[in-house]
Amino acid sequence: MEKVKGCVFFLGDDIDTDQILPGYAMSVPASQLGQYALKGSSIPDFVEKVQSGDVIIAGRNFGCGSSREQAPEALKQAGVGAIVADSFAMIFRKNSINIGLPIITSECIDELKKDISEGDVVEVDIEEGKLLHVKSGKTYELNKLSPQALAIIKAGGLINRVREILRERGELDDH
Amino acid sequence: MNIIERIIADKARVPSVKAKDEITVPVDLVMAHDVTGPMAIEQFYRIGTAKVFDREKVVFVIDHNIPSSSVDSRLQHNTLKKFYREMGVKLYHQGDGVIHQLVAEEGLYKKGDIIVGADSHTCTAGAFGAIAIPVGATEMAAVMALGTIDIEVPATYLIEVKGSLNPGVFAKDVILYIISKFGTGGFTDTAVIFGGDAIRRMSYDEKMTISNMAIEMGAMISYVDQGDDIGEVEETFAIDASEIEPQVACPYSPGNGRPVREVEGTPISQVIIGSCTNGRLSDMEIAARVLEGKKVADTVTMIVVPASKRIAQQMDEKGFTKIFRKAGAIVVNPGCGPCFGAHQGLLCEDDVAVSTTNRNFPGRMGHKKAKVYLASPRTAAESAIAGYIVNSESHLQRGVD
Numbered sequence: 354m355e356k357v358k359g360c361v362f363f364l365g366d367d368i369d370t371d372q373i374l375p376g377y378a379m380s381v382p383a384s385q386l387g388q389y390a391l392k393g394s395s396i397p398d399f400v401e402k403v404q405s406g407d408v409i410i411a412g413r414n415f416g417c418g419s420s421r422e423q424a425p426e427a428l429k430q431a432g433v434g435a436i437v438a439d440s441f442a443m444i445f446r447k448n449s450i451n452i453g454l455p456i457i458t459s460e461c462i463d464e465l466k467k468d469i470s471e472g473d474v475v476e477v478d479i480e481e482g483k484l485l486h487v488k489s490g491k492t493y494e495l496n497k498l499s500p501q502a503l504a505i506i507k508a509g510g511l512i513n514r515v516r517e518i519l520r521e522r523g524e525l526d527d528h
Numbered sequence: 529m530n531i532i533e534r535i536i537a538d539k540a541r542v543p544s545v546k547a548k549d550e551i552t553v554p555v556d557l558v559m560a561h562d563v564t565g566p567m568a569i570e571q572f573y574r575i576g577t578a579k580v581f582d583r584e585k586v587v588f589v590i591d592h593n594i595p596s597s598s599v600d601s602r603l604q605h606n607t608l609k610k611f612y613r614e615m616g617v618k619l620y621h622q623g624d625g626v627i628h629q630l631v632a633e634e635g636l637y638k639k640g641d642i643i644v645g646a647d648s649h650t651c652t653a654g655a656f657g658a659i660a661i662p663v664g665a666t667e668m669a670a671v672m673a674l675g676t677i678d679i680e681v682p683a684t685y686l687i688e689v690k691g692s693l694n695p696g697v698f699a700k701d702v703i704l705y706i707i708s709k710f711g712t713g714g715f716t717d718t719a720v721i722f723g724g725d726a727i728r729r730m731s732y733d734e735k736m737t738i739s740n741m742a743i744e745m746g747a748m749i750s751y752v753d754q755g756d757d758i759g760e761v762e763e764t765f766a767i768d769a770s771e772i773e774p775q776v777a778c779p780y781s782p783g784n785g786r787p788v789r790e791v792e793g794t795p796i797s798q799v800i801i802g803s804c805t806n807g808r809l810s811d812m813e814i815a816a817r818v819l820e821g822k823k824v825a826d827t828v829t830m831i832v833v834p835a836s837k838r839i840a841q842q843m844d845e846k847g848f849t850k851i852f853r854k855a856g857a858i859v860v861n862p863g864c865g866p867c868f869g870a871h872q873g874l875l876c877e878d879d880v881a882v883s884t885t886n887r888n889f890p891g892r893m894g895h896k897k898a899k900v901y902l903a904s905p906r907t908a909a910e911s912a913i914a915g916y917i918v919n920s921e922s923h924l925q926r927g928v929d
């Protein structure tokens with residue numbers, strides 16, 4: 354699996370799904386969700402700033418609140434390559450993995466916030482659970498994903514896995 | 529095994545399960561609404577299977593933008609209608625009610641069932657002893673195709689509320705107090721059982737209010753004690769009912785619960801009574817009794833939103849609708865509108881609202897600086913009359929009740 358490389362954006366604790374993707378944007382066509390990423394947050398102009406592969410580093414309980422898959426989808430479309438946080442709310446975590454957006458927890462968030470400046474370039478190895486701060490050359494430990502979650506991300510999302518199951522059962526005629 | 533593990537093991541047809549086991553469980557009901565359903569349907573089509581696992585067990589409810597609040601939201605309705613025609617699934621699209629209220633009223637599940645819902649407040653069904661798991665659109669699509677869900681069996685915690693509640697303290701006050709104690713991430717990934725005699729004595733309406741907000745502590749599953757043997761849990765937390773005062777969750781988190789008296793007198797500009805948290809007949813009755821013969825303060829916009837069409841009809845029959853309208857409130861159609869910030873009462877920067885809904889995150893109801901205080905219908909109704917936040921207990925002492 355390819356490493357994620359990009360600039361860092363910092364966010365705090367309890368970043369809820371209304372901040373990530375406001376309710377009014379839940380009805381926009383799916384392909385336009387990226388334009389509303391983090392519109393309700395402390396970085397409302399995130400969409401103008403973010404570039405493909407950028408990494409969000411956040412605190413506890415990232416993605417709490419609603420089950421809206423539009424929230425991780427908006428971040429993914431905007432270009433977010435990975436999210437590293439103290440912890441994630443359950444539905445957000447599952448949604449991210451199901452759509453193939455790498456999210457990963459770490460015990461080093463305080464250290465990361467101290468050592469790294471917003472905009473610094475980092476390289477995230479999801480498979481190995483490592484984060485490299487390019488400028489200092491220092492590496493930080495991340496908590497590896499479960500084998501199931503990693504398999505889904507590698508398969509490109511849950512849908513592909515369901516197709517495999519149905520094919521095994523002979524219930525998917527896609528030849 | 530505890531009650532949660534027993535239900536999961538029975539459904540999965542295995543002798544036993546324990547926390548952290550990975551297991552595939554058959555699903556009795558899978559549901560979504562108009563803002564999560566279309567994405568689930570899109571993902572379902574990507575799977576490429578010709579039909580849903582059981583069309584009787586797949587339900588869509590148009591409740592979030594009803595009537596449609598934009599051209600895009602109408603497109604979402606029509607996506608659900610098309611899927612209904614193609615797959616023969618169940619569809620409620622005529623303002624029938626908020627999904628969690630409606631599926632309960634329609635009897636689409638029973639105690640011990642496994643429910644999967646593409647909405648975080650799916651946990652409401654725990655009030656009736658169902659195991660209700662919230663998911664996103666892609667997982668919903670997978671469940672529609674397979675009829676099963678893969679879960680990690682959660683650790684189970686028991687919260688017991690014991691003794692008698694103080695006068696003026698309602699189910700909403702109890703759950704806001706509990707969330708303030710344990711925090712918005714307090715039970716992430718776990719199953720929470722609500723028990724104790726103060727909870728067991730509650731009506732189903734009240735139990736739904738309690739169960740509805742378990743997700744605000746991050747819980748995967750919420751379950752209200754049904755009088756069965758609960759069994760062994762990870763940890764039990766006992767709360768003395770008498771220590772609970774009327775609560776408001778202050779901006780900007782459902783976890784910011786404080787006694788109402790601490791913010792009494794805060795001027796307000798909007799009041800909302802309703803939602804899947806507090807939009808049931810008993811909630812409406814509490815509010816109507818407060819508002820009967822009174823007027824909403826002329827600085828306040830009051831919106832009443834019943835949780836279902838059936839409740840709206842009962843409100844008409846009992847004269848509550850008339851009381852609300854005479855008092856100056858706007859009674860809107862059943863739905864989710866005011867709660868989730870897409871239509872029917874958006875707030876601007878300098879607005880302050882008291883709302884019986886479940887979330888007050890920044891921007892939840894409009895502008896991200898608008899302030900929302902979550903409260904019981906009693907506190908909300910009294911505050912609407914006063915034009916500022918009122919502690920219901922203080923009114924009780926003044927003999928209003």
